[in-house]
Amino acid sequence: xxxxxxxxLEVARLLVETLHLEGIRPEEIAxxxxxxxxxxxLDSIDALELALAISKTYGFQLRSDDxxxxxxxxxxxxxxxxxxxxxxx
Amino acid sequence: MSRQWARLPERGHPLALGLIRWIALHVGRSAGxxxxxPITLYFLATATVARRSSRRYLRRVLGREPGWRDRFRxxxxxxxxxxxxxxxLTGQLDQFxxxxxxxxxxxDQAASGRGCILLGSHLGSFDALRALGVTLRHLPIxxxxxxxxxxxxxxxxDALNPTLAQTIIPIGAPDxxxxxxxxxxxxxxxGALGDRVARGxxxxxxxxxxxxxxxPIGPILLAxxxxxxxxxxxxxxxxxxxxxxxxxxxxxxxxxxxxQRREQLGVxxxxxxxxxxxxxxxxxxxxxxxxxxxxxxxx
Numbered sequence: 081x082x083x084x085x086x087x088x089l090e091v092a093r094l095l096v097e098t099l100h101l102e103g104i105r106p107e108e109i110a111x112x113x114x115x116x117x118x119x120x121x122l123d124s125i126d127a128l129e130l131a132l133a134i135s136k137t138y139g140f141q142l143r144s145d146d147x148x149x150x151x152x153x154x155x156x157x158x159x160x161x162x163x164x165x166x167x168x169x
Numbered sequence: 170m171s172r173q174w175a176r177l178p179e180r181g182h183p184l185a186l187g188l189i190r191w192i193a194l195h196v197g198r199s200a201g202x203x204x205x206x207p208i209t210l211y212f213l214a215t216a217t218v219a220r221r222s223s224r225r226y227l228r229r230v231l232g233r234e235p236g237w238r239d240r241f242r243x244x245x246x247x248x249x250x251x252x253x254x255x256x257x258l259t260g261q262l263d264q265f266x267x268x269x270x271x272x273x274x275x276x277d278q279a280a281s282g283r284g285c286i287l288l289g290s291h292l293g294s295f296d297a298l299r300a301l302g303v304t305l306r307h308l309p310i311x312x313x314x315x316x317x318x319x320x321x322x323x324x325x326x327d328a329l330n331p332t333l334a335q336t337i338i339p340i341g342a343p344d345x346x347x348x349x350x351x352x353x354x355x356x357x358x359x360g361a362l363g364d365r366v367a368r369g370x371x372x373x374x375x376x377x378x379x380x381x382x383x384x385p386i387g388p389i390l391l392a393x394x395x396x397x398x399x400x401x402x403x404x405x406x407x408x409x410x411x412x413x414x415x416x417x418x419x420x421x422x423x424x425x426x427x428x429q430r431r432e433q434l435g436v437x438x439x440x441x442x443x444x445x446x447x448x449x450x451x452x453x454x455x456x457x458x459x460x461x462x463x464x465x466x467x468x
């Protein structure tokens with residue numbers, strides 16, 4: 081099974097805590113699983129809430145005009161990589 | 170609420186819509202309105218689900234068994250507002266008598282530059298107030314819309330006014346609400362219709378005309394997350410060339426407590442449902458949700 085990196089686990093904790101995902105433990109999220117629709121089943125309002133939490137925690141705002149977004153929201157792994165990259169700037 | 174509407178085949182062939190548009194623009198409103206009669210009869214004859222839904226709704230709002238006149242009037246009202254959309258979207262507002270109630274509220278809100286949620290419904294014509302706000306008053310209004318559902322209608326209508334079409338934010342992508350967030354931060358007013366549930370959308374149970382149905386929590390939750398006021402708006406068709414547009418504040422501020430979030434959202438959505446019912450009683454034939462709204466067919 082795919083193991084989460086420490087940073088992916090940190091983002092997973094933020095995700096579970098922010099969205100109050102009941103019955104899901106952060107370490108159990110499959111890193112390549114889709115976050116929206118299938119998989120975790122998040123929706124657009126979850127994405128907004130997550131974006132607000134990311135902005136508060138990591139100090140940058142996810143922008144809708146970012147062409148990366150389609151990819152960013154595909155999985156925990158893609159999201160974590162994006163956050164790590166943006167935060168470092 | 171039933172999600173049946175999303176599965177219904179599109180009513181209105183692009184060609185038929187194109188014809189309505191052509192007649193509306195080249196022949197005029199009077200001639201176009203004559204054609205509403207055969208169109209209404211055709212719709213009543215062929216649209217079984219819509220006919221049944223109309224009867225059930227009318228029974229509730231009128232508090233009696235609807236006669237054929239009521240049922241005809243209901244569909245005719247719908248057809249009339251579709252015809253008028255052509256005029257609203259092309260900015261031909263001078264042929265209408267439009268009365269506005271609570272308009273100062275919306276002008277004050279626009280002047281504040283803070284943005285808000287304009288919460289509407291499929292009761293009456295949202296385009297009436299959209300055209301009035303954007304075209305006439307130059308208000309910064311953007312609309313959240315399920316464009317995937319009725320693509321034929323959306324394309325025909327968008328072509329009429331590309332500028333107005335640009336103010337549509339399509340629902341369905343993960344970053345839809347990031348666009349909304351940015352628009353609100355720029356001081357835009359975001360129009361949303363709160364009476365239909367999109368696929369996969371989160372809902373809460375409400376009482377509506379004495380019976381339970383599910384309504385979306387999205388618009389209220391959005392207002393809470395973005396800390397923006399919610400203003401209700403209804404554009405009601407009153408027959409002839411008359412429209413009444415109503416604005417009223419629902420919430421200046423929505424504060425949610427993490428642990429009781431669902432319950433608190435439920436209270437706000439119920440208030441919306443109550444106002445929606447109030448305006449539906451005021452203009453009963455303006456209800457344009459022609460599907461199994463109260464989930465009575467079972468699925």
